[in-house]
Amino acid sequence: MAHLPALWVNVAALVALRVYTTPGPPVTNLVRTALATWVPVAGNAIVFMSIGVVMAAAGMAAHLADLASGFGPASLAGIPAIGALGGYLTGTNTGAAAMFSSATSGAATGLGADSLVTLAGQNVGGSFAIIVSPPRVALAVGLVMAGHTRLPGAATRTLATAVVAATIMLCAAVAVLA
Known part of the structure; x- marks a missing residue:
């Protein structure tokens, strides 16, 4: 049971309920604060998941796959950048x-490439880019630097440079491996 992360998240939450002190009813304030922090992020995810479902159901994803396949194998190198763009935007x-x-996956299949590698590249590109996405930065800064919603300019530039460099290397890796 020690290897189950969900168990330890729940244990930490229970400990926080016991230790967390605020004026007034502590559990009510804790739940209110948690919901106020969680709702914008969850709402954002739900909206973009709905967009993905509509894109797939309407055939737009297949059209995008055909369009990407038209650029040939070079288009595979851009897949992590598209994932990064999606991660940043969402x-x-x-x-x-x-x-x-x-x-x-449709573009990879159309080009005879490994769908698993291309999807992994897209996924990792998106993971890198969420580091600098405005909703995530605002959430992280709000939690760490009470009352603030923005990082200092130098920190933002450093993060963005790291994300761009990682995405470029990932694009090259997908182009070689797929």
Whole structure:
């Protein structure tokens, strides 16, 4: 049981309920604060997952796959960048994957490439990019730096540079491996 992360998240939550002190009813304030922090992120993920479902159901993902396949094998190198764009825009890797996974696997199949490698590249690209996405930065800064919603400019530039560099290397890796 020690290897189950969900168990320890629940244990930590129970300990926090016991230890967390605020004026007034502590559990009510804790739940209110948690919901206020969680709702914007969850709402964002739900909207982009819905967009992904609509894209797949309407045939837009298949059209995007055909379009990408038209560029030939070079288009595979751009898949992590598309995942990164989706991760940045949505602030969630789930949203990015929901929007682009069908098109990515369709393009890979159309080009005779390994769908697993291309989907992994898209997923990792999205994971990198959520680090600098505005919703995630605002959430992290709000938790760490009470009352703030933005990182200092130098920190933002450093994070963005790291994300771009990692995405470029990932694009090269997918181009070689897929």
